[in-house]
Amino acid sequence: MLRYVFRRLLTAIPTLFVIVTMAFFLIRVAPGGPFNQERGLSPEIKANLEAQFGLSDPLWLQYVHYLGNLLRGNFGPSYNMPDFTVTELFAKGLPISVQLGASALLLALLIGSMLGTVAALNQNKLGDYTVIALATAGSTIPTFVIAPVIQLLFGLTWKLLPIGGWGDGAFINKVGPVLTLALPQIAIVARLMRGSMIESLRSHHIRTARALGLSDWSVVVKHALRGAILPIVSFTGPAAAALLTGSVIVETIFSIPGVGRYFVDAALNRDYTLVMGTVVVIALFTIVFNLIVDVMYAVVDPRVRYD
């Protein structure tokens, strides 16, 4: 198992290299640069800026410099926010996005799998239909609708939550964003869980377990759940990578200082170094979580072995 993990981590290096290279050149293909704006700059002032940020070098040389810096863990300065390096921006924002994303994911796994199980056990009965209806609603209403509704109801009407802001990480400031992030995920998890649980309940070993006279609880929780949870595990990998790296919509609406918005803002601002930083972070999260998922397979399902 350890050898497998080590091997997977080794293959991540060329993967990252390819991603970094592609991202580096792709963002440069986009027209315009970090210093194009409504108020045009004189060519001399623009030249000063480009020299300052090393943008006047030939592109291949910039690439070599970038790779060199990256290997030393230096993501460079942000063009758009020169008071910060990209590393500093991520150091401030990433923990916040991770905290919200992790809360939402765990909430979704917990509630989603419970709902899914309830639905499966009551297949084609009221409980099932309720869950399905909720899940359909949850996955079709977009976050940019859910978020303002939460703000309006919980913030303005009932005055239970603040409208926005991080509030130095106060609990009530997280409720709105976490709920908004979690709701669609709950819906997905519930639907996945329902399907796989129904299938699991029909399998031979469950029939055997029932025949042996085990209690319902024991059958569902000890035996059926174990098989049913596999699709959830594989869903969790990419979902975690996406949730933990922040959401531009949720962060913008709730004024959350996470890193999700950098992905969009940086690209629109042609903040090349910040774009690259975001790409690297998301790539790393995706690689690591996919690896965790594969390892979890082996933990949950005794049939899976990595040698």
Added chain:
Amino acid sequence: MLKNMLKATVFATTMALTAGTFYTPAFAETVYNRGSAAEAETVDPHKTSTVYEADIIRDLFQGLVMHDQKTNLIPGAAESWTVSDDGTVYTFKLRKDGLWSDGSPVTADDFVYSFHRLEDPATAAEYASMLYPVKNAEEVNTKKGKPEDMGVKAIDANTLEVTLKAPTPYFLEMLTHQATYPVNKASIEKLGADWIKAGNLVSNGAYTLAEWIPNDHMKLVKNPKFWDAASVKMDVVNYIPTEDRSSAMKRFEAGELDSYGDLPTEQLADLKAKFGDQVRVGPYLGTYYYAIKTDKAPWDNPELRNAISMAIDRDFLAEKVWQNSMLPGYSMVPPGIEGYTPAMAKYADMPQIDREDEAKKILEKLGYTPEHPLKMEIRYNTSENHKNTAVAIQEQLKPLGVEVTLLNTDTKTHYSFLEQKGNYDVARAAWIADYKDPETFLGITRKASGNNYSNYVSPAYEAAMDKAAAAGGKPEERMKDLTEAERILVDDVGNIPLLYYSFHDIVSSKLHGFDDNVMDIHPSRFVSKD
């Protein structure tokens, strides 16, 4: 094992949710929560580039001269100044009680250092041009001169002498711009790039920078060393960027924000009904215009340009598209600059219907009818209101035999295309005053300007602008000359002014000292709260 996983999940969820659940205890200090539509890019005066950090830098630093809450020019770090008879030598007397937030005195040397730093090519200041009127400043910035030859000299610790290239009547107005503010040499030399960090930053204004969490808030606290600290009412000013304008309105309603600039104009009528005179709308020094390619057929014909410009119903744009958050515009320089009368397009007072008839006649004469339409492409940077504006113009021009197509790109693509003098017909652009003088608007259409997106080249206009510059010593004559220059530009339709900007702020009735003005600037040091 699954049960354990379940337990662990519950535990982890609770932990993640409650992490960092601490409330800051209520202070007896006065706090002003100030919303803005975008995050500041920097607090370094010499690296500034947007209006969003302008207010912040004005709170942190003091230039030689400043604006008060009504944009009157008031003494800043300098308590008085004299100007030589020929208008080229300014001698500033710095106030003796001027201190940096670390307690050291603000000296003339600080300004010499700062002016050099702004022009140093290595600083890469976007607003280096704010000091280009200073002798040899532009040369230093473009690597053609040495800093020691720049026209800025410390006579003694409290006397600063600034020599200009030529008389520049708006030089003092330029000095109110944040790019000309001083920075603390000692801390830059000691801390290097870290000098700008919250907690390190040494500043000479009413506030110091206590904390900056990008995209969350920037906390400014009152600077006890500020020479006029006694009159500063708010102990803490939190700048709170709230990009989502609808959320901002809810935050204002909930009391999380005391003021917010740039409210969602599409909701203006509703907001006015709901918040009454807390919604503030008024003229702002900015012009929304279309650049039109004057060096490309058929747009090189001023008559054709005039017909297009004349036919556009600006009242409709202002009322229907912009909900009166913009005003119909007929000149490049918006009204509101003291002593200046903008040169309006001749048809400004003509009824729209007559204008359309007139435009139709010109177009027919040039051979364009609905059957043989003139093709015109409008390019704009992606935004709902820019789109609506372009669509409205498309509809307005259609019956006259102008077939308009629309093309939108993101802001960076749009402006890089314009900058590279791409092949376009008409393109959306705007200009917001850097300082209170017509020069800031008229300069951008001059031959050499990087913002001359119309590629407008007119010897008559250049001559008129040069004449105005030569009249630098005589302000009244100069203003008349500038109006004459603008008359040439407007009659020639060097570009098509469409709308004047307005400020649209929402300000709690508890706030005082947040006064309406054409620059929409509101120094926190004059603000108080009930």
